[in-house]
Amino acid sequence: MLVKVYGAAVQGIDASIVTIEVNSSRGIKFFLVGLPDSAVKESHERIMSALQVNGYKFPTCQIVVNMAPADIRKEGSAYDLPLAIGLLASNKIVSEEKLSKYLIIGELSLDGSLQPIKGALPIAICARAQGFEGFILPMQNAREAAVVNNLKVYGVENLKEVVEFFNNERELTPTIVNTREEFYRHQTNYPFDFAEVKGQENVKRALEVAAAGGHNLIMIGSPGSGKSMMAKRLPSILPPLSLSESLETTKIHSVAGKLDKNDSLIAVRPFRNPHHTISQTAMCGGGSNPQPGEISLAHNGVLYADELPEFSRSTLEVLRQPLEDRKITISRAKYSVEYPCSFMFVASMNPCPCGYYNHPTKPCVCGAGQVQRYLNRISGPLMDRFDLHIEIVPLPFEAMASQAKGESSAAIRERVIKARKIQEERFAAHPGIHCNAQMESNLIHQYAEPDEQGLNLLRNAMTRLNLSARAYDRILKVSRTIADLEGSEEIKAHHLAEAISYRSLDRESWGG
Numbered sequence: 001m002l003v004k005v006y007g008a009a010v011q012g013i014d015a016s017i018v019t020i021e022v023n024s025s026r027g028i029k030f031f032l033v034g035l036p037d038s039a040v041k042e043s044h045e046r047i048m049s050a051l052q053v054n055g056y057k058f059p060t061c062q063i064v065v066n067m068a069p070a071d072i073r074k075e076g077s078a079y080d081l082p083l084a085i086g087l088l089a090s091n092k093i094v095s096e097e098k099l100s101k102y103l104i105i106g107e108l109s110l111d112g113s114l115q116p117i118k119g120a121l122p123i124a125i126c127a128r129a130q131g132f133e134g135f136i137l138p139m140q141n142a143r144e145a146a147v148v149n150n151l152k153v154y155g156v157e158n159l160k161e162v163v164e165f166f167n168n169e170r171e172l173t174p175t176i177v178n179t180r181e182e183f184y185r186h187q188t189n190y191p192f193d194f195a196e197v198k199g200q201e202n203v204k205r206a207l208e209v210a211a212a213g214g215h216n217l218i219m220i221g222s223p224g225s226g227k228s229m230m231a232k233r234l235p236s237i238l239p240p241l242s243l244s245e246s247l248e249t250t251k252i253h254s255v256a257g258k259l260d261k262n263d264s265l266i267a268v269r270p271f272r273n274p275h276h277t278i279s280q281t282a283m284c285g286g287g288s289n290p291q292p293g294e295i296s297l298a299h300n301g302v303l304y305a306d307e308l309p310e311f312s313r314s315t316l317e318v319l320r321q322p323l324e325d326r327k328i329t330i331s332r333a334k335y336s337v338e339y340p341c342s343f344m345f346v347a348s349m350n351p352c353p354c355g356y357y358n359h360p361t362k363p364c365v366c367g368a369g370q371v372q373r374y375l376n377r378i379s380g381p382l383m384d385r386f387d388l389h390i391e392i393v394p395l396p397f398e399a400m401a402s403q404a405k406g407e408s409s410a411a412i413r414e415r416v417i418k419a420r421k422i423q424e425e426r427f428a429a430h431p432g433i434h435c436n437a438q439m440e441s442n443l444i445h446q447y448a449e450p451d452e453q454g455l456n457l458l459r460n461a462m463t464r465l466n467l468s469a470r471a472y473d474r475i476l477k478v479s480r481t482i483a484d485l486e487g488s489e490e491i492k493a494h495h496l497a498e499a500i501s502y503r504s505l506d507r508e509s510w511g512g
Contacts, residue, residue, distance in 0.1 A: 003096050005086040006103045007079050008126055009072050010119035012337040013251045013292070015126035017103070019068045020079070022086035027062025034067030036074045043077065043108075047084045050112035054160050059091040073334070075289050078117040081106035081136075084159060085166065094166050101133040104162070112159035116140035118257040121250055124148040134174070136162060140261040142175040144254060147247070147264050149179065177264045183246055186267035188410075190236040195408040197233065199395045200226055206390045206502060208412050211237045212419035213481030214435035215474075216323065216345040216385055218308065220504060221392030222362070223355045227348035231304045234346060235269045236409035238302075239420045245300045248340065252299055256292045270301035276310040284318045285339050286330040295322050296339040308347040309377040316382055319345065323385050326438070344437075347386070349378075360393060375505070384470040387437065387478050388502040419484040436481045444473055448480040454496045461500045475499045 005020045032041060051058050065083065067074050082104040088094040105123060107115040120141035125148055127135045134152035135145055142155025154172040156162055164170035194204060203219070207230060210217040219227045241249065250266045253259050259266075274283065274294045285293030295303060305311060322328045326342040351357040352371040357364040364371075420435060426447060427433040433443065450458060462472060476491075478499035483491050 001090050001092065003086055003089040003099065005082045005089065005099055006132070007067075007082040007105050008103060008119075008123040009074060010122055010255055011072070011335075012290070012339060013122055013248075013255050015119060015122040016072065017126065017130055018072070018074060018079075020082050020086050021066040021068065022083075022090040023064045023066075024059055024061045024090040025064075028060070029062050031062075031064045032067075033065070034070045034074060035072065036067060036079075037076075039077045040067075040074050040079050043080045043083055046077070046080055046108045046110060047087065049110040050080075050084060050108045050159050051088070053110065054112045054158070054163075056088060056093060056163070057091075059087055061091075063087065063090065076118070077107040077115075078105050078119075080108035081114065081159065081162065084108060085162060088163060089166075094163055095168070098166055102136055103127040103130075103132045103134075104136045106136070106138045106156070108159060114138035114140075114156060114158060116257075116261065119255045120145040121147065121247075121254040124151060124153065125251075127151055136165075136172075143177055143262065143264040144250075144259055146175040146177040147179045147182070147250070179265065180243070182264050183243055183267050186265075187240050189268060190409065192233040193236055193409045194230075194233050194412060195405045197226065197230060197406050198402055198404075199406075200230065200392065203230055203390055203392055204407070204412070206388055207234055208237065208416060209478060209481055209485065209498075209502075210234075210344065210346075210388055211239075211412075212416045212485050213387075213423070213477065214344055214437035215387035215478060215481065216437070217388040217390065218346075218383075218386040218505075219348040219390045219392055220351050221348070222350060222357075222359045222394060225392040225394045227392055228304075228306055231302075231306075231346050231348060232271065232273075233409060234302055234304075234344070235271050237412040237416055238269050238344075239413070239417050241267065241269055241300060249300045252292050252296050252339070256297060258297065270298055271304065272298040272301070273304045273306065276305070276307050278311070278315060280315050280318050283315050284322065284328055284330070285337075286332065290330060290332075290335060290337045292339050293328075295319065295328065295341040295343060298343040299340050301343055303343045303345050305345070305347040308349045309374055313377065313379070317379065320382055320385065345385070350374075351391075358391070380468075383505065384468055384474070387474045389504040390502065391504045415485060418487075419481065422484045422487075436477050436484070439477055439480075441473065444476050444480075448476040448491060450476070450479070450491045450496055451493070454479075454491060454493045457493055457496050458500070461503075465503065467503070471503065475503070478502060 002023045007018045008015045009018050048058050089096045116138050124145035128151040136154045139155035146153040152174045155175050165172050246265050272294050283293050322341045328341050329338045352366045354365050356362040423435050479491050479495040482495040
């Protein structure tokens with residue numbers, strides 16, 4: 001008897017339907033074809049145990065299972081449940097009447113209970129697009145999949161529930177999530193606030209400019225000056241995620257298996273803080289079973305690299321192309337996948353190996369040339385991709401002991417949102433461009449041309465600091481953002497002066 005059950009395969013951040021065809025005939029052998037990997041082949045033992053524990057008999061005839069399309073590699077253990085249902089249906093233990101209406105996915109334990117899977121959200125989106133009535137999956141992933149409307153999502157605990165459902169012996173209750181209510185309720189849940197930061201007004205201003213224009217930023221300061229503290233508060237002043245951005249971000253985290261079982265949507269911008277020992281693959285994604293890397297997990301949010309010179313040079317260099325293209329293509333012999341990675345890159349570093357170069361009170365003990373060699377660990381092309389260089393000076397005791405609270409993140413965020421709205425209106429006719437940091441050269445000439453006074457100021461800065469063409473573009477982008485924060489349509493000399501002041505590492509005096 002031939003039956004068909006439907007599962008799904010995840011490629012990149014999208015899913016495609018896998019048709020599991022099970023044919024039983026006379027004989028004693030078991031064949032599993034259709035490009036399954038080792039984890040899928042091992043499902044035979046898990047299914048046998050789960051059926052036995054739950055009182056079902058494994059078919060004693062010859063079974064041929066085909067997973068179509070055969071040119072897509074089937075990976076992981078999430079095919080256990082559809083395979084088990086297909087085997088039972090081919091032996092007439094499960095009714096095949098409703099099988100074509102439901103997409104089924106789940107990993108079986110030996111006792112028949114279900115374990116969570118990766119990629120539930122893109123699979124649910126695919127199921128709705130393909131016209132399935134419902135989606136049956138492990139209970140732990142039900143809320144994640146239930147954000148997709150017009151699809152009945154049934155979270156189940158074990159194999160027996162699914163068998164009884166298809167035999168009309170049990171009613172399953174669909175999981176319902178009010179997507180918009182969930183999204184807006186958690187949109188302002190930030191663990192950190194700029195009100196807790198004392199002093200450092202110039203750094204807060206630079207972070208506000210970076211957030212308003214989506215600019216990359218590097219902070220240079222001695223240990224304990226507050227670099228990490230302020231970087232962690234950056235997401236609290238970024239504009240809130242839109243619903244479409246939230247869905248795209250959640251898809252990436254779903255594929256990577258990073259969502260908690262109680263989560264349905266990621267409502268706040270992600271903040272990723274990888275350790276400096278991270279490998280190239282972990283940073284950009286890939287692996288034998290392709291997974292998103294840290295740059296994709298930071299999509300629509302912030303990627304923070306603390307102690308930037310301590311990262312391996314090869315790991316940092318893989319960031320150069322994604323920072324420009326805002327997507328990364330992982331190409332290997334057996335596959336090619338594309339992940340989005342539109343993120344703000346924020347980094348921090350000590351000014352020298354001992355950490356006290358340019359410190360107001362502590363002397364630097366580094367030898368001649370050590371400071372420059374330390375900076376040279378970061379390549380020029382990567383350094384050029386930072387729009388703002390911010391030097392942080394430690395606070396004096398009086399400022400630390402002050403009881404006065406700083407400006408709240410909510411107040412700063414209001415100004416950032418206003419500036420972003422100006423940019424959205426400006427780039428409405430340019431698809432894929434949402435903020436000043438994404439402007440190409442033609443748009444810079446169109447929207448960020450300074451007046452004559454500003455042009456002379458910029459010419460002098462370029463000559464004196466020996467800036468690259470990319471740094472020239474960065475200064476114009478930042479000055480455009482500063483003008484937007486001020487509500488000015490024109491870029492004036494003081495906007496350019498502030499933007500040029502955010503190029504600390506371009507000074508000839510830096511590093512001796």
